[in-house]
Amino acid sequence: MRVITGSARGRRLITLEGEDVRPTTDRVKEAMFSAVQFEVEGRQVLDLFAGSGQMAVEALSRGAAHAVLVDAAKASLAVAEKNLVSTGLRDRAALVNADFASYLASCRERFDLAFLDPPYRTGLLQRALPLVEQHMNPGGTILCEHPLGEELPETVRDFVQYRSHKYGKIQVTLYRRQAKEGREQE
Numbered sequence: 001m002r003v004i005t006g007s008a009r010g011r012r013l014i015t016l017e018g019e020d021v022r023p024t025t026d027r028v029k030e031a032m033f034s035a036v037q038f039e040v041e042g043r044q045v046l047d048l049f050a051g052s053g054q055m056a057v058e059a060l061s062r063g064a065a066h067a068v069l070v071d072a073a074k075a076s077l078a079v080a081e082k083n084l085v086s087t088g089l090r091d092r093a094a095l096v097n098a099d100f101a102s103y104l105a106s107c108r109e110r111f112d113l114a115f116l117d118p119p120y121r122t123g124l125l126q127r128a129l130p131l132v133e134q135h136m137n138p139g140g141t142i143l144c145e146h147p148l149g150e151e152l153p154e155t156v157r158d159f160v161q162y163r164s165h166k167y168g169k170i171q172v173t174l175y176r177r178q179a180k181e182g183r184e185q186e
Contacts, residue, residue, distance in 0.1 A: 051079075
């Protein structure tokens with residue numbers, strides 16, 4: 001696992017070992033960032049179910065203003081913090097040890113870009129989407145990584161599936177705010 005581009009380009013990232021850990025592959029990460037390449041710089045990022053924090057690290061490396069990394073596992077956040085420190089990006093990140101629902105219930109922040117990659121086939125993604133949507137800025141984008149064939153809703157309140165791409169057994173679905181009639185999409 002490495003940082004693909006930006007200020008920390010080429011830096012190796014560490015991850016937890018074990019069967020419960022499933023880091024995003026470099027190929028999928030590169031595809032996700034290609035889809036939002038002009039939506040990262042200066043933006044507020046949420047890395048929900050952060051794991052090693054590689055999505056937040058990549059966003060910060062590409063110029064995101066700030067990232068919040070949320071994970072229920074203290075061990076995952078410890079790894080994420082090491083990755084942030086080793087890439088010199090720790091000062092632009094907040095680490096939150098909480099389950100997604102508790103964090104989002106008390107969250108006062110708004111985000112431009114949200115990455116959701118929960119444990120597969122647990123229903124967490126479907127539960128998290130409407131909660132995350134409430135914390136998105138106008139023009140925000142939600143990117144979901146999930147197993148191929150897992151059904152996601154077409155719409156989540158004002159957000160609609162914009163694109164969905166397959167990468168082997170992994171699927172990435174991107175949501176954007178639906179344009180209101182008589183208005184341009186924000």
